[in-house]
Amino acid sequence: MKRCKLPTARTLLTLALVGMAWVAGSAMAQQRDADQPIEVEADRLDLDDRAGTAVYTGDVDIRQGSMRLTGDRVEFQRNAAGELSRATARGERAYIEQQPDPEQPVVRGWGRTIIYHVAERRVELIDRAELHQGGDTFDGGYLEYFLDRRVVQARAESEGVEGRQRIRMTLQPER
Template identity: 80%
Template sequence: MSRPVLPSLTALALGGLLLAGTALHATTATAHDARAPIEVEADRLDLDDRAGTAVYTGEVDIRQGTLRVTGDRVEIQRNAAGELSRAIATGERAYLEQQPDPAEPVVRGWGRTIVYHVAERRMELIDRAELHQRGDTFEGGYLEYFLDRRVVQARAESEGVEGRQRIRMTLQPEQ
């Protein structure tokens, strides 16, 4: 007996976007984000229930609580267990922001490709990458940021990076 398609598609298109939800650590901000309504704007949506993907195209803007993802194209992927596993935003200037904790400022990231690994709470910013965190800024070809540990790793060259983009950073003095 096959399962009904509509509930699965609805879960992927709506509940599946819970980027700040089920697989994340329960900080106050992420717990709030997980309970917040999901708002999506796009020109097109293509769902593939069997593949576990939802692809939004055309000036995509996804918001849930403190989380915002924008790009020309955003693909949401589920794993075999049906849990959200990754969000991939692409475009000339894809964007992701989230406030990891209410006492901290919003973390903002840009790149031509952004990959958000949900369970790891890790974002990869690829090609013309830029990250703003607590007044500090990082730029380069590839930036990787671990939200919970607040660890940044940067590379001038990496797969998906056009040419060599040297690392630049501005660090604010301790207050």
């Protein structure tokens, strides 16, 4: 695996990973993670500064503090102002995680496609989607997680989902 470090790519990654905090009110976790170095492993990087994209392919593993994003392909897109607008991970089991606070469990998400919409602070987990926090789990064809509101919406069928994947949920009793 090759390590990729480019100033423009670093800027894209910093914006992407800082924005991926999974739980509202996790400013401490965001700052703690933002202060950590970004580590990227991939087989290939295609960076197009004019188009505002960075595409990593080949067993991509991106880490910063407690945050991690993996997939066969990970693409970052910037808007006209140069800010990260969307991060998309694809693979047989693309994966995203973060520990919002040392006192809280790690939040983990899987799907064949994971799309993080930065401005909306919304994560889509598409096809064979799963979302876990502690003992609570959600899975199905499509899961949408709104970070600030801590809202999950789930569907058995949606665009990009193979077949019908019924929604399942397990919630642990409050202690």
